[in-house]
Amino acid sequence: MDVFLQQVINGLSLGGIYALIALGYTMVYGIIELINFAHGDVYTFGTFTSLAILTGLGISGEVHGPLLIGVVALTVVAAMLTCGALGVLIELLAYRRLRNAPRLAPLITAIGVSFILENVMQLWHGPSPIPFPQVIPNPSASFGGVEISAKQVLVIALAVVMMVALQLFIYRTKIGKAMRATAQDREAAQLMGIDVNTTIMVTFLVGSALAGAAGFVSGVYYGTTWFFNGFEAGLKAFTAAVLGGIGNILGAMLGGFSIGLIEAIATQYIPQGAQWSNVVVFSVLVLVLIFRPAGLLGESLPEKV
Amino acid sequence: MSLGRKRIALALLGVVLLAYPYLDRNNAHVDFLANAGAFILLALGLNIVVGFAGLLDLGYAAFFAIGSYSYAMLASQQFGIHIPFWVMLFVASAIAAIFGILLGAPTLRLRGDYLAIVTLGFGEIVPQTFLNLSQYTNGPNGIISLDQPSLFGRSFGFSSATPYYYVLLALIVIGVLVARNLQDSRLGREWAAIREDELAARHMGIDTTVAKLSAFAIGASFSGLAGVAYAAKLSLVSPDQFQFNVSVLVLSMLVLGGMGSIAGAIVGSFVLSFVNSFLLPQSTTLVHAIGLTNVDFTNYRYMIYGFILVLMMLFRPGGLIPSRRRSAELRVALVDPKLAAQEAEEYEGGPR
Numbered sequence: 001m002d003v004f005l006q007q008v009i010n011g012l013s014l015g016g017i018y019a020l021i022a023l024g025y026t027m028v029y030g031i032i033e034l035i036n037f038a039h040g041d042v043y044t045f046g047t048f049t050s051l052a053i054l055t056g057l058g059i060s061g062e063v064h065g066p067l068l069i070g071v072v073a074l075t076v077v078a079a080m081l082t083c084g085a086l087g088v089l090i091e092l093l094a095y096r097r098l099r100n101a102p103r104l105a106p107l108i109t110a111i112g113v114s115f116i117l118e119n120v121m122q123l124w125h126g127p128s129p130i131p132f133p134q135v136i137p138n139p140s141a142s143f144g145g146v147e148i149s150a151k152q153v154l155v156i157a158l159a160v161v162m163m164v165a166l167q168l169f170i171y172r173t174k175i176g177k178a179m180r181a182t183a184q185d186r187e188a189a190q191l192m193g194i195d196v197n198t199t200i201m202v203t204f205l206v207g208s209a210l211a212g213a214a215g216f217v218s219g220v221y222y223g224t225t226w227f228f229n230g231f232e233a234g235l236k237a238f239t240a241a242v243l244g245g246i247g248n249i250l251g252a253m254l255g256g257f258s259i260g261l262i263e264a265i266a267t268q269y270i271p272q273g274a275q276w277s278n279v280v281v282f283s284v285l286v287l288v289l290i291f292r293p294a295g296l297l298g299e300s301l302p303e304k305v
Numbered sequence: 306m307s308l309g310r311k312r313i314a315l316a317l318l319g320v321v322l323l324a325y326p327y328l329d330r331n332n333a334h335v336d337f338l339a340n341a342g343a344f345i346l347l348a349l350g351l352n353i354v355v356g357f358a359g360l361l362d363l364g365y366a367a368f369f370a371i372g373s374y375s376y377a378m379l380a381s382q383q384f385g386i387h388i389p390f391w392v393m394l395f396v397a398s399a400i401a402a403i404f405g406i407l408l409g410a411p412t413l414r415l416r417g418d419y420l421a422i423v424t425l426g427f428g429e430i431v432p433q434t435f436l437n438l439s440q441y442t443n444g445p446n447g448i449i450s451l452d453q454p455s456l457f458g459r460s461f462g463f464s465s466a467t468p469y470y471y472v473l474l475a476l477i478v479i480g481v482l483v484a485r486n487l488q489d490s491r492l493g494r495e496w497a498a499i500r501e502d503e504l505a506a507r508h509m510g511i512d513t514t515v516a517k518l519s520a521f522a523i524g525a526s527f528s529g530l531a532g533v534a535y536a537a538k539l540s541l542v543s544p545d546q547f548q549f550n551v552s553v554l555v556l557s558m559l560v561l562g563g564m565g566s567i568a569g570a571i572v573g574s575f576v577l578s579f580v581n582s583f584l585l586p587q588s589t590t591l592v593h594a595i596g597l598t599n600v601d602f603t604n605y606r607y608m609i610y611g612f613i614l615v616l617m618m619l620f621r622p623g624g625l626i627p628s629r630r631r632s633a634e635l636r637v638a639l640v641d642p643k644l645a646a647q648e649a650e651e652y653e654g655g656p657r
Contacts, residue, residue, distance in 0.1 A: 033418075034418075035418050035421065035422060094615055094619070097619055098618065098619070101618075101622070102359075103418060104355075104359060104361055104564075105618045105622055106618075107361055107418055107421055108361070108556070108560060108614050108618050109614060109615050109618045109619070111363065111553060111556070111611075111614055112557075112610070112611040112612065112613070112614025112615035112618070113611065113615060114611070115550075115553060115607045115608065115610050115611030115614070116607075116608050116611035116612060116615070117611075118607060118611075119604075119605065119606075119607040119608035119611060120608070122604070122607070123604060123605075231549065232429075235422075235425065235426060235429065238422055239426075242419075242422075272437070275433075275436075275437045276437065278429060278430070278433060279430050279433060279434065279437075282426035282427070282429060282430050283430075285422070285423065285426055286411060286412070286423055286426070289411070289412060289415055289419055289423060290411045290412075293415055293419070
């Protein structure tokens with residue numbers, strides 16, 4: 001039982017990262033119906049930016065006290081801004097012109113953007129995994145055999161805070177309302193005086209910024225990164241978005257945590273589970289698509305004609 | 306070009322290709338052409354799925370892996386089974402086709418972009434499965450010393466790539482003929498209809514599931530063929546030959562040449578193979594010679610694929626040698642609605 005609970009804790013922390021990435025997929029898909037394949041790489045770019053900032057600050061180990069809060073806040077905000085800007089740039093250069101093209105065209109472009117980003121990061125830090133400074137002191141609290149580390153608390157807390165903030169942004173602000181309207185019907189939104197281009201840009205900004213935050217968190221959590229990190233994480237996060245019901249914000253969060261749990265538990269209970277965890281996650285994707293393509297929280301929508 | 310001239314040009318090209326290993330005694334060049342041939346075969350197969358039927362398959366390397374591993378397991382010391390190369394060509398393409406159907410069946414009633422992501426996942430799972438099942442596949446070490454093909458009792462051997470060159474040339478010719486006949490067949494026209502408007506196609510009484518599954522199966526079988534030839538030529542297989550970047554490489558070849566265009570698939574894969582095997586390494590050697598030793602152009606390989614995908618889609622979606630029909634589809638939809646409306650008006654016989 002302890003082992004199981006331990007894996008639940010591990011799964012929830014993994015899931016926090018997946019959920020943050022899944023939000024970006026789901027927001028972009030919700031508004032322009034594009035699977036943004038480059039999103040996983042934007043997330044890795046977040047880790048790389050955080051690494052650059054920490055290196056720039058001369059930090060290579062644990063930081064304590066109020067300074068820690070300052071460093072974490074600064075790095076997260078900077079990673080979010082950089083990734084947000086990157087997301088906007090990608091939308092502007094690669095996707096905007098193709099908004100009315102056949103669906104295949106922007107999908108292929110997205111794959112291309114993903115490859116360009118990966119190659120840029122490979123040139124930046126080389127093809128091998130690189131260490132990420134362990135900024136956060138890592139005591140762990142023990143509850144009768146179940147260990148919760150400070151890092152895990154940070155991951156889960158940050159994910160929850162971001163999600164609440166996002167929820168407020170989308171349901172309580174004017175631009176959030178514009179985003180929902182554009183997702184529902186772009187033309188009608190335009191007729192109501194909504195600037196669709198700006199709205200889509202903001203969607204990319206917010207989604208990519210969340211990926212940036214996830215990038216920082218994953219660096220701290222795993223203590224290592226490499227240029228290809230976003231490929232697998234992106235696939236899993238996309239699976240999370242589909243599991244929760246793509247286009248649905250709450251669904252992305254739920255799906256993220258579920259995928260994290262599934263992965264952690266599969267790793268524990270399947271013989272040589274770590275090797276098979278990817279296979280398990282993708283099988284979940286296929287099963288969801290067959291039996292409940294609308295996802296856990298999504299409503300069943302007919303294909304737009 | 307008139308039909309007569311086109312035939313003469315084709316015949317000349319055929320003679321040159323047939324005589325090539327005797328004109329150019331450099332084995333490295335023949336070896337390059339044989340390898341490029343495997344990728345041309347892959348691009349021809351992917352063209353059927355992506356180009357003809359409009360289904361984005363991002364895990365195409367999985368079928369390449371399945372073809373290669375079929376040969377490795379059924380024609381080597383691994384299990385002591387030694388099925389001849391020529392038989393394995395049929396067996397492996399059938400196995401790959403079956404996997405194509407197995408993959409396609411659950412996903413085809415979904416929207417096109419879900420298909421892309423599921424094939425992507427499938428492309429990840431297959432090499433990983435070969436890696437994990439190490440009791441059968443030797444895991445990361447792969448399977449080595451595969452059987453050499455032999456013809457009329459003479460083994461192909463390792464000294465020269467010429468026999469493989471001819472095998473791949475023959476397979477490509479067969480592939481082109483099959484693809485061309487399919488394109489104009491009833492099935493090919495069904496694919497075009499599905500690609501252009503699936504809903505309308507269904508209303509016209511096309512069984513879209515059967516048509517799409519056929520595209521998947523036929524495309525996969527090309528990949529199985531390429532897998533057998535490539536594995537026999539290298540005489541080894543290992544899981545890292547079939548990563549995601551292979552799927553994207555083949556897709557880039559197709560996008561560069563022109564989706565839906567058979568000539569485009571061939572030219573695109575030839576050009577990119579040339580860039581990979583000659584242009585990048587040679588230019589790296591060149592700049593090293595003038596003292597820039599820290600430059601290595603081969604590191605930019607994936608960026609090149611990426612830029613090909615992005616720039617072609619933005620500026621020349623039909624590819625270098627566009628299929629007329631396909632580029633018309635992509636162009637009309639690309640331009641601003643004003644022009645599309647204008648074209649529609651012209652089609653309807655002028656403004657009313």
